Amino acid sequence: MQPAVRPGVLAGESVWYPSVCTQCPEGCGIQVRIVDGNAKKIEGNPTHSTNQGGVCALGHSALQELYNPDRILDPQKRIGNRGDGEFEALSWERAQSEVAVLMKSVSPENMAFIGSEEPGLVGGLLRRLSDSLGAPSPVFLEPPEYRVERRASALSLGIESIPYFDVARSDYVLSIGSPLLDRWHNPVHYTHAVAEMRRGRPGRRGKLTQVEARMSLTSANADEWLPIVPGTEGIFARAIAGILLSQDLVKDLGRRQYERLFPAPPPSLGGAAEECGLLPERIEKIAHEIAAAEHRVVVAGGSAAGHTNGLFNTVAGLGLNLLLENLGEPGGVFAPATFDLGRHLSPSGSVQTPMADLAARVRGESGEPIELLLVVEADPLHELPAGWGLASGFSDIANIVVLSSFFDDTTYQADLVLPLNTGLERFNAIEPASPTGIPVLGIAESVVEPLGSGQHPGDVLLAVAQSMGEDISAAFPWSSFEGLVRSLINEDLGNLPGSRNIDASSYYRDALARGGIFETGDPSLTPPGPSGEGPSREQARFDGEEALFPFLLIPFASIKAGHGRGANRPWLQELPDPMSTIMWSSWVEISPSDASEIGVADGDWLRLQSPNGLLEVQAVIDPAVRPGLVGIPLGNGHQDYGRYARGRGSNPMNLVGNLLVDGTNEPAWASTRVRIERIRPGELARFGKSYEQRGEGENIPVGWAPHETDQGGEQ
Amino acid sequence: MTRWGMVIDTDRCTGCGACVVACHAENNIQTVGEEEARNGRAMHWLRIERHYEGEFPDIQVRFLPVLCQQCGSAPCEPVCPVYATYRTPEGLNAMVYSRCIGTRYCANNCPYTVRFFNWHAGEWPKPLDRQLNPDVSVRPAGVMEKCTFCVQRIQEGQDRAKDESRQVTDGDIKTACSQSCPARAITFGDLENSESRVAQMAKSARASHLLEDLGTDPSVIYLQGGEEH
Ligand code: SF4
Numbered sequence: 001m002q003p004a005v006r007p008g009v010l011a012g013e014s015v016w017y018p019s020v021c022t023q024c025p026e027g028c029g030i031q032v033r034i035v036d037g038n039a040k041k042i043e044g045n046p047t048h049s050t051n052q053g054g055v056c057a058l059g060h061s062a063l064q065e066l067y068n069p070d071r072i073l074d075p076q077k078r079i080g081n082r083g084d085g086e087f088e089a090l091s092w093e094r095a096q097s098e099v100a101v102l103m104k105s106v107s108p109e110n111m112a113f114i115g116s117e118e119p120g121l122v123g124g125l126l127r128r129l130s131d132s133l134g135a136p137s138p139v140f141l142e143p144p145e146y147r148v149e150r151r152a153s154a155l156s157l158g159i160e161s162i163p164y165f166d167v168a169r170s171d172y173v174l175s176i177g178s179p180l181l182d183r184w185h186n187p188v189h190y191t192h193a194v195a196e197m198r199r200g201r202p203g204r205r206g207k208l209t210q211v212e213a214r215m216s217l218t219s220a221n222a223d224e225w226l227p228i229v230p231g232t233e234g235i236f237a238r239a240i241a242g243i244l245l246s247q248d249l250v251k252d253l254g255r256r257q258y259e260r261l262f263p264a265p266p267p268s269l270g271g272a273a274e275e276c277g278l279l280p281e282r283i284e285k286i287a288h289e290i291a292a293a294e295h296r297v298v299v300a301g302g303s304a305a306g307h308t309n310g311l312f313n314t315v316a317g318l319g320l321n322l323l324l325e326n327l328g329e330p331g332g333v334f335a336p337a338t339f340d341l342g343r344h345l346s347p348s349g350s351v352q353t354p355m356a357d358l359a360a361r362v363r364g365e366s367g368e369p370i371e372l373l374l375v376v377e378a379d380p381l382h383e384l385p386a387g388w389g390l391a392s393g394f395s396d397i398a399n400i401v402v403l404s405s406f407f408d409d410t411t412y413q414a415d416l417v418l419p420l421n422t423g424l425e426r427f428n429a430i431e432p433a434s435p436t437g438i439p440v441l442g443i444a445e446s447v448v449e450p451l452g453s454g455q456h457p458g459d460v461l462l463a464v465a466q467s468m469g470e471d472i473s474a475a476f477p478w479s480s481f482e483g484l485v486r487s488l489i490n491e492d493l494g495n496l497p498g499s500r501n502i503d504a505s506s507y508y509r510d511a512l513a514r515g516g517i518f519e520t521g522d523p524s525l526t527p528p529g530p531s532g533e534g535p536s537r538e539q540a541r542f543d544g545e546e547a548l549f550p551f552l553l554i555p556f557a558s559i560k561a562g563h564g565r566g567a568n569r570p571w572l573q574e575l576p577d578p579m580s581t582i583m584w585s586s587w588v589e590i591s592p593s594d595a596s597e598i599g600v601a602d603g604d605w606l607r608l609q610s611p612n613g614l615l616e617v618q619a620v621i622d623p624a625v626r627p628g629l630v631g632i633p634l635g636n637g638h639q640d641y642g643r644y645a646r647g648r649g650s651n652p653m654n655l656v657g658n659l660l661v662d663g664t665n666e667p668a669w670a671s672t673r674v675r676i677e678r679i680r681p682g683e684l685a686r687f688g689k690s691y692e693q694r695g696e697g698e699n700i701p702v703g704w705a706p707h708e709t710d711q712g713g714e715q
Numbered sequence: 716m717t718r719w720g721m722v723i724d725t726d727r728c729t730g731c732g733a734c735v736v737a738c739h740a741e742n743n744i745q746t747v748g749e750e751e752a753r754n755g756r757a758m759h760w761l762r763i764e765r766h767y768e769g770e771f772p773d774i775q776v777r778f779l780p781v782l783c784q785q786c787g788s789a790p791c792e793p794v795c796p797v798y799a800t801y802r803t804p805e806g807l808n809a810m811v812y813s814r815c816i817g818t819r820y821c822a823n824n825c826p827y828t829v830r831f832f833n834w835h836a837g838e839w840p841k842p843l844d845r846q847l848n849p850d851v852s853v854r855p856a857g858v859m860e861k862c863t864f865c866v867q868r869i870q871e872g873q874d875r876a877k878d879e880s881r882q883v884t885d886g887d888i889k890t891a892c893s894q895s896c897p898a899r900a901i902t903f904g905d906l907e908n909s910e911s912r913v914a915q916m917a918k919s920a921r922a923s924h925l926l927e928d929l930g931t932d933p934s935v936i937y938l939q940g941g942e943e944h
Pocket residue numbers: 021022023024025026027028051054055056057058059060186187188
């Protein structure tokens with residue numbers, strides 16, 4: 001724990017301490033400015049290999065998580081009816097003994113555990129706990145496309161994790177559905193990479209081509225955007241393969257590897273182009289461009305992985321890298337590099353319960369009934385589709401214990417809340433969930449004194465395990481989460497970079513001073529190649545008949561609130577969305593032609609109905625929206641989550657049903673159809689101008705005027 | 716002589732918004748809430764403009780970070796009846812909050828619409844106020860504010876150099892937006908120093924000023940993007 005002012009630091013003096021960002025699972029390296037014990041500012045750690053000094057909007061806002069006026073500072077016990085939001089504080093001793101009693105009295109098969117991101121040491125501890133109890137293994141809440149992407153990556157490239165795309169050194173990036181620059185894997189890393197691809201090599205500018213139905217922030221930044229018919233991304237990729245193969249634009253090795261993945265001949269260009277809603281010449285042009293580029297890479301996932309045929313789409317996209325022989329090539333695709341310290345905590349290959357199975361248990365449809373649900377730093381009620389019926393199932397669970405810093409939608413339903421400290425108040429040890437080509441372990445001490453009695457989730461889990469009988473507590477010999485991390489590092493010391501001729505404690509101290517263990521350099525791990533045959537081509541299925549529900553809904557994670565976590569920060573609420581410039585609310589983006597057809601004006605309140613639910617949200621008329629499609633940002637629509645988020649905006653997941661991605665157990669979140677009805681006029685808080693105001697009273701005039709230069713400078 | 720300036724490479728900027736939040740954090744900029752934001756009173760010293768070109772499906776987007784251009788010939792300065800805004804010897808268009816009487820003439824005369832009026836005093840419900848930057852004054856209701864090129868960071872860099880008995884070197888001083896940008900789209904430095912990165916980049920054939928024909932002599936230079944360059 002940090003003293004308010006560290007020894008040797010003067011009152012009023014400003015000092016920067018290294019830390020690790022905990023706002024998303026990517027663990028960027030940061031430094032925090034501390035004055036008189038208070039955290040003032042977050043900046044990227046310029047020496048860090050993942051983020052090279054940058055941070056994203058969400059990362060900055062960790063300060064408003066730390067100093068949020070609505071934090072849970074002490075353990076809470078429900079006093080009113082579940083869901084009424086009435087709680088009273090109790091001591092940690094009492095709270096912990098209540099948890100211990102529950103853990104001992106409920107038989108393990110009637111327990112269920114939900115954690116946040118899958119890799120990671122806290123996840124490893126949770127898995128170790130359920131394994132030692134003999135309880136069903138935990139499920140981890142992460143954006144569902146990640147698992148589809150991992151599965152696709154295993155099939156096409158032979159790696160079980162999200163591949164690393166060496167965008168910075170590429171000359172041509174063909175991105176199929178993957179929102180590289182949005183909140184997808186690491187937006188800071190890939191934003192830097194795209195900028196370097198374009199302007200980091202004088203005289204050599206790479207090109208980004210984005211194939212995506214919706215205009216995401218990534219599509220907006222593409223040199224060329226192909227607004228494809230949603231659900232046909234895989235067919236597009238197969239058509240590209242057809243051109244490369246039939247016109248002999250690829251070499252033998254690539255051809256052989258690709259044909260192991262897809263033995264069947266690719267579809268005809270004419271038919272594919274018609275399905276994709278693109279001109280055949282355009283597809284051919286893309287194929288020629290990528291074939292001609294010296295360094296090239298195909299990125300796939302995101303919304304392409306969110307359709308029912310998402311696995312096919314993603315495999316077909318990633319598979320093009322085989323054909324083009326991009327594996328392990330500069331500017332191509334690599335296996336992610338990781339130290340994987342978590343393997344010591346739970347045997348790799350332990351069974352992973354899909355979220356869909358847990359949801360079926362929660363609904364009481366299959367498996368052992370749940371008597372005790374333990375949720376660790378995750379908000380499944382907010383993030384999962386309403387069609388999964390978690391909310392109603394929760395009322396039948398006798399005991400819900402949640403570890404959280406805020407009353408988010410899940411914590412609101414808890415019987416007992418164990419408060420967590422926030423990222424800057426804790427010791428951190430994080431390996432990125434989607435590693436780059438260079439292994440990283442971020443480690444840092446807390447940089448401020450904690451505001452309440454909250455603890456690190458790892459410490460809470462250790463205490464829970466140690467309160468159990470000897471047989472279980474023996475598997476958790478560490479005195480604290482930090483003690484655990486130190487012992488894992490000691491165990492692996494020989495394999496860690498820079499560990500030669502240095503004793504373990506100096507090595508550890510240096511790592512803390514630097515903000516972790518990481519090197520710089522180029523990625524080097526070549527993926528082995530296809531592990532089997534790709535799924536056969538399927539048509540995307542949609543929830544809701546087109547005649548009744550004419551629009552396709554695409555929910556998306558915005559740079560503002562992400563998947564929901566950012567919604568309680570005033571900075572992020574007031575940050576204008578880069579496309580719509582909307583602040584403080586949700587919106588539905590709709591094309592001008594659809595808007596005029598149903599008589600909708602900008603800002604109008606609309607009622608959206610899907611086969612699964614209803615939603616009221618305001619319209620943004622956007623000329624970049626594909627007619628027939630509507631997009632709604634994720635992240636708002638919380639029941640509580642504090643004053644800045646409470647009741648604000650709406651959650652598009654409330655419209656999404658229970659269709660799964662074929663060949664996986666993951667929700668097909670981009671497969672819901674809706675109908676739209678106008679309710680009443682309204683006005684949105686927006687920083688720029690609306691589509692309807694374009695050209696009117698140009699009070700924000702913008703234009704380029706020739707600048708007199710003496711020419712011939714750099715670039 | 717020093718003239719602080721900035722070069723923004725629009726081919727690097729992706730509109731990610733990190734710089735906008737960094738600016739709020741650094742400069743104690745208040746958030747005004749939904750109601751006042753709807754009234755057009757949100758205060759973003761730095762905004763990302765999004766421009767569409769063309770029609771669906773052949774539609775292109777350009778992002779343009781816009782902040783005070785720190786004009787050499789600033790239209791906001793001569794209209795202030797109390798000299799609350801003036802040009803410093805280092806080329807900053809400075810704002811003296813304690814002189815400002817809130818006529819808002821300067822904002823009306825700014826062609827870049829980058830000046831913001833404090834209609835209300837800011838609110839930081841406890842303990843949010845613990846984040847406030849002690850180097851930047853919290854503005855009271857009734858005064859105008861805008862981007863300062865992070866003058867406190869310039870000061871800090873100059874003080875640091877002085878403590879170390881050396882000159883400020885190029886790259887020592889970064890504005891908050893420039894520091895935070897994942898894309899490295901924003902470069903800050905001394906335009907008068909011909910060796911500085913900004914001075915070099917300003918010579919690029921891609922360089923231009925915003926609304927150059929107005930003759931405001933901005934200190935912010937934009938590099939155009941796109942495949943054609
Ligand atoms: S990408 Fe994730 S880890 Fe990096 S700064 Fe943003 S929120 Fe933090």
